[in-house]
Amino acid sequence: MRVDTATRDDVEAIRDVARASWEHDYPDILSSESLQAGVDEWYSTDSIRDSVDWPRASVLVARVDGTVVGFVHAVFDTDRDEGNVLRLYVEPEYRDAGVGRALLEAVRDELFDRGAERLRAMVLAANDPGNAFYEHLGFELDGESEVGVGGETYTEHTYVLEPDTE
Template identity: 50%
Template sequence: MELRRATATDVDAIREIAETSWRTDYPDILNREAIEDGIDEWYDPDRIQAELAEDDAVVLVAELDDEPVGFAHAIRQQRTGYILRVYVAPDARGRGVGSALLTSARDALLTRGVDDVRAMVLAGNEPGNAFYEEFGFEKVDEQETVIGGETYTEHVYQRTR
């Protein structure tokens, strides 16, 4: 497996990984319209390009056999790091890709001087919640997020250094 910073040539792969992940993981959590709207909003190619250019953003891609199979997107806001997304293509799961992406994104945030790292996961995403808990993140809050015009609860996890 190779982990590297994402580039403009990864935009389509990032969107495809997100789309297959959402369609696999969220059909019992989000309605079909919310999935479609969320993908169109969050993974619009221009938006991904803009995120790649942000100084405080960390966007990583994981490759297996020279093919992108996962990505992580994190940002630094003052002294707090936020892991916004960690997605692995369904057919590449169980091979340590998500673990490597999470660890690398967290480490990149820590080297940028953050005091703690937070992650948000939809409350209904049981595997996603368990994933962060396995890495020592503790649930510290709940908040609401809007996807496709619908409001959903998400858990906020935190891990200090």
């Protein structure tokens, strides 16, 4: 497995990983309408392309034999000197193989090297594996908020990692 900076050539593969992950992870959490609308809205080709091109964003992909099997999308908030992990997904068949950890560690290192004083990550509260993932990697629950997905509202947890807690 190799972790690389995403390019425009990776946009469709990122969309595919996102769709497969949402369909695997969220059928008992999101309505089918919210699931479809959320994927279409959050992972539109234009949205991913813009993120790949935006200098304050970091979009990394994990490849196995040249195929994208996971991605992480984060941004550096210069006003608050913090990195925000917006999305991290791994193809279901590649989970528990260290792909998510490798992606998170790579983006963590990049954002701390850019000057982030802490790293924040958001995950739906009902996504038990996602919450456990961040907790296992040293993140601490910092709060919760509401997020809209496909016209419906869901609770989202925010986790925080300080550089000295790695």
